Amino acid sequence: MATASRTIQGRRFTSNVIPTLVFLTDLLCLVVSAPVAVIGYAVAVGSVVVPGVHTAACFIAGIAFFLIRQSRGVYTQSFVVLQSGDTAVGFDYLMSALLSSAIVWQFGLLDHFSRGLTLAYVVSAIGLLIVSRFVLRAKLRRLAESGRIRQRVVLYGADKDTVERTCRMLDLQALPQLLLVGVADDYTRPSVADTVGDLPFIGGFPELLGMARAGEIDQVLIALSDMTRERIDLIIEKLSEVAIDISLIPREAIALAPDYRVNFVGSIPVLTLWQRQMRDGNTIVKDVEDYLVAATALILLSPLLLVTALAIKLTSRGPIIFKQPRFGFNNHEILVWKFRSMYVDRQDVSGAARTTRGDPRVTPVGRLIRKLSIDELPQLWNVLRGEMSIVGPRPHATHMKVGDHYYFDAVKGYAGRHRVKPGITGLAQVRGLRGEIQTIERAKRRVELDRYYIDHWSLTLDLRIMVETVVNLLFDKNAY
Incomplete structure (x- = not known):
């Protein structure tokens, strides 16, 4: 691969230039928005506004916007952000504009402040910022695919399994600006002379240094499963004589992928294997949702x-409400309320005996209310008590079985579904896994959906599940 030319026309950039391009694009959008808003306001209203306080407010909003974006890490991991669409950019600027307006109000300058011009500027800025994401993402992809923006990477010390896992992870992320050039190592040689996995074997340190001096690589990723401090120091010492980036892939980053997130505890990088999705502000939103829906219902x-x-009272003897111990939040046992649907002398409080189609234990009224899920409605009281949610993984009886095994023994990772409050309805139920679970495969699928819900919770997802629950009630063949 040829060395990058020193002319502007032929210059090649590494992926490190992307954050700068994103920053400059944001700055250009905010600068261009000003004349667009002024001209648009003058044409629509027919009056000209003296800059004064508007210029100051615009400047404050811009500073606040860039601080918010920087705190989100947009200007350090911008290509990943651009891949996901960066849908928060409009919201971030709106928050910045509100902060700027609050400062204007605090200083008593509202009499000199045009609300119409402010609205025009905010709309034009947000519009340009959102549109710029699509334009910049397409432009960066073209530059990456043409080789004008490219990070050429060599894996050092990686065995075949590590190479294959790394390649697979990068393929899933679809990062066209990254190019894996090959694998280098001094201690071991591949069984096949010229390849390790799907990548060419380029040799040891002499060959690696030669490529670096020739400007053919930009970064070395050190991927050693068993590594001593002495070997790390030796690698850094040898590679420090050439102008390349040197990074380390922790063994766990490959072995545990993709089930972790990189976070910081202070200044220490950590691999977070599990993180609560519903916490802080999200728990407040979830609680408000539960209480409002439960009380209204x-x-x-x-x-x-x-x-x-x-x-129930007129057709069979016994209490109206059936209370059953089930697993709740953090695996604590709770008493779940239901309308009694079985004959009182045939009930199984432990849940060990599954309810089957045509179960003789179920009363005639019980069959109807179970079919329409009316028997679950008393759980609204569990929601108001703070023991359950409207939407969440269904609470299972303490001795519930799938096949001949208890649920918590039969399915790996089962306990993970108890990281949130159980729900009256859930994602698994609206995806056809309501009612009796007869096989291990269906049990695993139910747990997978429960854990997906926990990891991807949002208010929108809850609302969608509620709507689908109502729609499915009359068409669910698994309820009996």
Whole structure:
């Protein structure tokens, strides 16, 4: 591979230039938005506004915007952000504009402040910022694919398995600016003379240094499974004589991928294997959602609840409510309320005996209320008590089995579904896994969906599951 030319026309940049391009694009959008807003406002309203306080407000909003973006790490991992669409850019500028307006109000300058011009500027800035993401993402991809922006990488000390895992991870991320040139190592040689996995074997340190001096590589990723401090020092000492980036891939980063996130505890980088999605502000949103929906549902459904209670009482002896111990948040045991749907002398509080289609233990009224999930409605009281949520993994009985094994023994990672409050309905239920689970495969799929819900929780996802639950009630063949 030829060395990059020193002329502007033929110059090749590494991926490190991308954050600068993103920053300059954001700055250009904010600068261009000013004349666009002024001209648009003058044409629409027919009056000219004296700059004064507007210039200061625009400057404050811009500074706040860049500080917010920097805190998000946008200007350090910008290509990844651009891949995901960077949908937060508009929200970030809106927050910056609100902060700037609050400062103007605090200094008593509202009389000199045009709300129409401010609105025009905010709209034009947000519009340009969002559009710029699509334009810049397409332009960067073209530059990367043409080789004008490219990070040429060599893996040092990587065995075949590590090479294959690394290549697979990078392929999944679809980063066209990264080019894996080959594998180098001095201690071991590949069984096949010229390849390690799908990458060419380029040799040891002499060959690696030669390529670096010739400007053919930009970065070395050290990937050693068993590494001593002495060997790390030796590698750094030998590679420090050439102008390349040197990075280390921790063994766990490959072995555990993709089940971790890179975070910092102070200044110490850590691989976070599990992180709560519902915490801090999210828990408040979730609690408000649960209380509002549960209270509203109890009021609106009170006639149905009374009729159901009366039907149960008149058609079979025993209590109206059936309380069963089940696993709750953090694996604590809770008493889950249900309308009694079985004959009182045939109930199984432990949950060891599964309910099957045509189960003789179920009363005639019980069959109807189970079919329509009316038997689950008393769990709204569990929600108001803070023991359950409207949406979440369904709580399982403490002795519930799948096949001949207890659920928590049969499915690996089962306990992970207890990281949140259990729900009256859940993602698994609206994906066809409601009712009896007869096979280990279906049990595993249910747990997979429960854990996916936990890791990807959002208010929008909850609302979608609620709507799908109502729609599915009349068409679910797995309820009996």
